[in-house]
Amino acid sequence: MPALVLNEEQQMLKDAAQRFFRENAPVAQLRALRDNRDETGFSAELWRNMAEMGFAGTLIPEAFGGSGFGHVGMGQLSEEAGRNLSASPLFSSSILSAVTLLLAGSGEQKQATLPAIASGKLVVALAIDEKPRHHPWSINTTAQNLDAGFVINGHKSFVVDGHVADRLIVAARTNIGSQDSDGISLFLIDPATQGVKVERTIMADSRNAATVRLDHVRVGEEALLGQLNEAHAVLESVLDMGNAQLAAELLGLSLEAFERTVRFLQERKQFGVVIGSFQGLQHRAAHMFSELELLKSVVLKALVALDEEAVDASALVSLAKAKACEVAELVTNEMIQMHGGIGMTDEFDAGLFIKRARVVQQLLGDYRYHADRFARLHGF
Amino acid sequence: MTDLDAFRLETRAWLEANCPPGMRAPVRGEQDQCWGGRNFQFSSDDQRIWLERMAARGWTAPDWPCEYGGGGLSQAEHKVLREEMSRIQARPPLSSFGVWMIGPAILKFGSEPLKRQHLPPIVRGEIRWCQGYSEPGAGSDLAGLQTRAEDRGDHFIVNGQKVWTSYADQADWMFCLVRTDPDARKQLGISLVLFDMTTPGVSTRPIKLISGNSPFCETFLDDVCVEKDQVVGEINQGWTIAKYLLTHEREMIGGMGRTGAGQRTLPEFAVEAIGLDNGRLADGMLRAEVARWALDAKAFELTAERVRDEAKTGQGVGHASAMVKYYGTELNKRRQELMLALRGSDALVWEGAASHEGALPRMWLRSKANSIEGGTSEIQLNVIARNILALQ
Ligand SMILES: Cc1cc2nc3c(=O)[nH]c(=O)nc-3n(C[C@H](O)[C@H](O)[C@H](O)COP(=O)(O)OP(=O)(O)OC[C@H]3O[C@@H](n4cnc5c(N)ncnc54)[C@H](O)[C@@H]3O)c2cc1C
Numbered sequence: 174m175p176a177l178v179l180n181e182e183q184q185m186l187k188d189a190a191q192r193f194f195r196e197n198a199p200v201a202q203l204r205a206l207r208d209n210r211d212e213t214g215f216s217a218e219l220w221r222n223m224a225e226m227g228f229a230g231t232l233i234p235e236a237f238g239g240s241g242f243g244h245v246g247m248g249q250l251s252e253e254a255g256r257n258l259s260a261s262p263l264f265s266s267s268i269l270s271a272v273t274l275l276l277a278g279s280g281e282q283k284q285a286t287l288p289a290i291a292s293g294k295l296v297v298a299l300a301i302d303e304k305p306r307h308h309p310w311s312i313n314t315t316a317q318n319l320d321a322g323f324v325i326n327g328h329k330s331f332v333v334d335g336h337v338a339d340r341l342i343v344a345a346r347t348n349i350g351s352q353d354s355d356g357i358s359l360f361l362i363d364p365a366t367q368g369v370k371v372e373r374t375i376m377a378d379s380r381n382a383a384t385v386r387l388d389h390v391r392v393g394e395e396a397l398l399g400q401l402n403e404a405h406a407v408l409e410s411v412l413d414m415g416n417a418q419l420a421a422e423l424l425g426l427s428l429e430a431f432e433r434t435v436r437f438l439q440e441r442k443q444f445g446v447v448i449g450s451f452q453g454l455q456h457r458a459a460h461m462f463s464e465l466e467l468l469k470s471v472v473l474k475a476l477v478a479l480d481e482e483a484v485d486a487s488a489l490v491s492l493a494k495a496k497a498c499e500v501a502e503l504v505t506n507e508m509i510q511m512h513g514g515i516g517m518t519d520e521f522d523a524g525l526f527i528k529r530a531r532v533v534q535q536l537l538g539d540y541r542y543h544a545d546r547f548a549r550l551h552g553f
Numbered sequence: 554m555t556d557l558d559a560f561r562l563e564t565r566a567w568l569e570a571n572c573p574p575g576m577r578a579p580v581r582g583e584q585d586q587c588w589g590g591r592n593f594q595f596s597s598d599d600q601r602i603w604l605e606r607m608a609a610r611g612w613t614a615p616d617w618p619c620e621y622g623g624g625g626l627s628q629a630e631h632k633v634l635r636e637e638m639s640r641i642q643a644r645p646p647l648s649s650f651g652v653w654m655i656g657p658a659i660l661k662f663g664s665e666p667l668k669r670q671h672l673p674p675i676v677r678g679e680i681r682w683c684q685g686y687s688e689p690g691a692g693s694d695l696a697g698l699q700t701r702a703e704d705r706g707d708h709f710i711v712n713g714q715k716v717w718t719s720y721a722d723q724a725d726w727m728f729c730l731v732r733t734d735p736d737a738r739k740q741l742g743i744s745l746v747l748f749d750m751t752t753p754g755v756s757t758r759p760i761k762l763i764s765g766n767s768p769f770c771e772t773f774l775d776d777v778c779v780e781k782d783q784v785v786g787e788i789n790q791g792w793t794i795a796k797y798l799l800t801h802e803r804e805m806i807g808g809m810g811r812t813g814a815g816q817r818t819l820p821e822f823a824v825e826a827i828g829l830d831n832g833r834l835a836d837g838m839l840r841a842e843v844a845r846w847a848l849d850a851k852a853f854e855l856t857a858e859r860v861r862d863e864a865k866t867g868q869g870v871g872h873a874s875a876m877v878k879y880y881g882t883e884l885n886k887r888r889q890e891l892m893l894a895l896r897g898s899d900a901l902v903w904e905g906a907a908s909h910e911g912a913l914p915r916m917w918l919r920s921k922a923n924s925i926e927g928g929t930s931e932i933q934l935n936v937i938a939r940n941i942l943a944l945q
Contacts, residue, residue: 305897306827306836331898375904377914382898443694453931502890509763509921513692513929514717517762517922524763524918531893531914532901539894541838 175481177473179245186242187249189226191256197222198259200522206260207379213337214373214381215260224293229267232414233275238288244414244479248421248472255425258529260380262296264418265334270297272414273342277359277399277407286340286361297361298338300329300385301408307538309344309408310354314387316345323347323397325360325368325390331536335383336373338364343387347402354405359398366390378525378532413487416494416537417475423497423533424465424472427504430526431461434508441513454511461504468493468500488550495543501530502540560630564637571606572643575599579642579817581912583767583919586648590681591725607646608677614652617660621668622676628865650682650719651675653805655728655785658745658798662786671726671747683750684802685715685729685772686795692717693932695730696739696792700774702731702746709733709746711754711777719926721757721770724750728798729774734789745791745798747783754778764918765903765911800874802927807874807881808857819888820847826895839895846887853880872940879933882923889917 179187198219206214223229231247233239240246247268254263267290274286274297289295304311314327325345335341341362348356364371368390374382399407435458438449448454475493478486505527509516516523534540576599580586587593587600595601607613610624615631617623626634638645649656656675659667674680691698700713711731721727726749734742748755754777759768786794817825820834823843827835834840860873892913893900900917902908924930938944 302898305899306895307897374902376898377901377903377911379903442690443692444697445694448693451931453934506886506921510924510930513925514687517925519761519763519765527763527918527921528901528914532898535894535898535901539897541836541842541894545838 175477177470177477179249179473182242183245183249186231186246187253190228190250190253193223193226193228194253194257194259198254198257198261200258200525203258203260203379203525204522214334214379215262215337219259220261220293223261223263224291228263229293230271230291232268232271233287233291237275237283238291239271244417245473245476247418248476251418251421252425252428252472255422255533256429258426258525262298262334262337262381264415264422265298265338265381266290266296268418269299269333269411269415270340270342273299273359273398273407273411274361276410277404278361282361282398295340296334296338297340297342298332298334298383299342299411300332300335301344301412302331303327303329305330307535307542309412310357310405312344312346312357314343314345315349316347316358316360317349318347319391322391322393323360325362325387325392327387329385329387330374332371332383332385333536334381335385336371337381338371340364341369341371341385342398343385344404344408351402354408356402357404357408358401359404359407360392360396361398362390362392362396366392376532378529380529380532382532409487412537413490414479416543417472417479417490419533419536420468420472420475420490420493420497423501423530424468426526426530426533427465427468427497427501430504430508430523430530431458431465433522434458434461434504434511437512448511457507457511461500461507464500464503468496471496485550488547491538491543491547491550494538495540495547498534498540498543501534505530557629557633561633561637564634565640567610568637568641568643571603572638572641573599573602576603576644576646577642578644580644581909587644587646587678588648588681588720588723589678590723591679592723593678593681603644604646604678611676613647613649613678614656614672614676617656617672617676621660621672623672628861647678649675649678650684650724651680654684654798654802655682655747657801658728658785658794661797662794664782666782667747667785680725681720681723683718683721683724683727683772685718685721685727687717688714689716693929695795696743698730698732698743700729700731701735702733702744702779704733707781709779709781711746711748711774711779713774715772715774717760717769717926718757718772719767719769721750721772722759722768726750727755727772728785730791730795733791737789740792742789743791743795744788745785745794746779747785748777748779752777752779762919762922764915766915767919799928803874803878803933806923806927807877807879818847819843819850819891822892823895839891842891843895846884846891850884850888853884857881872936875933875936875940878927879924879930879937883930885923886920889920893917 227240228250230239231242234241271290274283301309316323316325341364343360343362344357346356347358368388370386372384376382441448471493475489478489508523515521575597587604611622612624615624615626615634619625659671688698702709702711729746730743731746732742733744754775756773757770759770761768823834900913903911
């Protein structure tokens with residue numbers, strides 16, 4: 174079994190990412206995007222720089238213009254982006270969509286998209302969920318086979334970067350009448366196609382999400398991604414890979430929130446002493462430290478399992494995401510509480526951390542979803 | 554039929570006839586409450602009529618004496634009124650720091666002229682109050698406050714800075730803690746004074762909350778002249794009054810853990826969001842959490858009732874307000890987190906008509922302050938540990 178530490182190459186990537194996000198995409202950038210009501214929702218310049226650093230192609234093999242650094246490598250980027258609440262299409266395009274195309278795309282489809290994703294020139298968004306709580310198999314969107322193509326009808330919500338995407342990957346039911354995870358297929362669609370309506374939703378975290386309406390959208394057979402009716406297995410893997418990165422993002426976010434809180438405990442004085450000298454607060458900080466240590470372990474383990482294609486990767490991913498949701502909720506709540514009045518002000522960053530945390534928690538399944546899945550995968 | 558039964562029937566009939574339809578629906582957050590005051594804009598005729606009718610009976614302050622405009626109700630009658638209001642989901646006619654906080658303090662400690670001057674306008678919702686306690690250096694350590702009031706014979710000159718003053722920019726008057734004896738031990742040199750926010754030298758700067766609205770303020774006091782007859786109780790005895798007032802504030806904030814009149818209960822909310830499967834909430838994990846919350850909520854409600862009943866008969870532990878505040882606010886925060894989880898991504902939509910401009914997530918964020926304002930949870934736990942359990 175590989176050791177639960179970063180290898181040299183991964184450590185270098187982490188160091189580079191740490192510097193990069195701190196310098197180029199600090200929390201202040203997200204705040205400015207929010208306050209200016211930026212339509213794109215991220216800095217185009219940042220995204221270009223990220224692509225130049227090779228970040229956008231971390232999960233994409235060299236053959237398709239990426240660096241093939243794998244899940245552990247990408248996890249370091251997600252963690253550092255999480256620390257700084259950095260907004261970019263990294264998750265939607267370079268993670269979710271890139272792995273979907275890799276796993277399901279034909280040679281031609283991959284060639285047409287992956288190099289462009291790796292270079293940051295093409296942004297692709299994945300549209301699965303239709304319900305407010307993640308439920309990937311609750312799909313009512315249909316794609317009916319009709320003279321050498323399909324007609325798609327339905328509605329998708331919470332599509333990350335949907336309104337800025339150049340292409341959408343849409344999950345739809347092709348075997349009409351099938352249940353649950355059966356009979357689902359994926360389609361690669363140009364949002365400019367007639368009948369596609371994408372509308373941005375302004376979310377609490379000031380990051381990008383959109384609803385996608387598909388009204389008699391006609392696409393050719395070449396739009397089908399992967400095998401007809403067989404998207405289930407691909408989506409399971411894609412969701413695992415996505416959730417592992419979300420767990421890494423929550424880890425970074427929680428570490429930053431925690432470290433800022435500890436610094437405040439060392440500075441703020443009441444009753445003539447620093448509040449960090451009160452045992453009631455010390456113990457809670459020490460507890461958070463312990464939880465964060467656990468979180469570091471499960472996140473790394475999940476990422477390693479994906480790189481190794483381990484048989485228990487799914488359970489490990491659900492473990493990591495569940496734990497990440499739990500710890501992020503704890504730490505962001507404590508961040509506000511331990512800061513007192515200042516924690517409640519918009520001028521201070523605690524609000525940005527807690528809002529981003531809840532969105533990432535909900536995205537692709539929260540604590541309950543993954544605890545339940547973990548239990549199911551372990552047969553209880 | 555007992556007198557109380559008669560009172561119930563009469564109250565029921567009066568409420569039925571007088572509570573406008575628009576006021577029989579849950580309040581959607583702070584923006585939707587009636588705060589009264591000189592600057593207040595009623596959001597509807599219903600809201601204005603409801604306030605006027607209730608105030609005319611003194612039922613905006615049901616247990617205050619009639620001579621100061623209150624309803625003069627006994628504890629038992631007050632309870633009946635609460636029950637009857639919640640039966641028709643009537644909103645409280647007035648949200649008021651006057652009714653909740655400074656009014657009771659003036660009633661208990663104020664001079665007769667102060668009572669006559671300040672209590673009736675509070676009942677009528679004409680004057681809105683804000684609370685000038687916290688300062689940048691004095692939050693949990695409130696007695697460390699530095700705002701100075703210099704004695705100039707018949708008046709004080711007040712200088713200093715307050716912070717986190719809720720609605721200071723919309724309030725008409727402030728009740729404010731000031732240091733009147735700089736040489737006395739921390740708690741001993743403090744007085745509670747009242748002044749009009751339009752007094753020269755008072756200025757406010759709104760601070761935005763993480764919920765994006767309901768600003769609280771920094772309040773600057775620059776050579777503010779306060780007449781000596783506007784001191785509540787004795788000079789230098791303000792700490793006792795401040796603490797008395799805090800117990801009222803704490804019970805009020807703690808009460809937020811309870812489901813208010815007209816609000817859907819969390820289980821109802823859960824069923825609507827998730828649906829039932831064979832009579833059970835369709836998500837087992839959430840069901841367990843909602844059940845756990847509902848058990849605690851019921852137990853808390855009964856405890857709040859018992860504390861009130863015991864207080865009436867003079868029994869029970871003192872400092873119960875610390876427990877009520879601590880438990881009630883933590884309970885409310887748990888409820889808000891669960892509401893968020895139950896509604897999933899819909900609960901995280903921040904703008905737009907469908908989400909009522911993000912009413913749910915904004916309320917969730919606002920609830921985070923419940924365990925900070927009015928004394929933090931940690932301070933309540935310290936009070937319980939020290940004053941009830943004698944753990945020093
Ligand atoms: C929404 C909101 C509205 C408010 N409205 C008003 C208002 O209208 N008027 C007004 O005067 N004030 C108001 N306040 C201020 C509120 O009373 C203070 O924020 C509160 O008393 C805490 O003080 P602080 O913010 O300085 O935090 P601090 O006292 O600096 O506390 C920081 C952290 O240290 C903890 N801590 C402090 N001392 C101890 C200890 N001895 N043991 C363990 N932990 C400790 C606290 O619990 C907290 O977690 C409001 C606050 C909020 C958030």
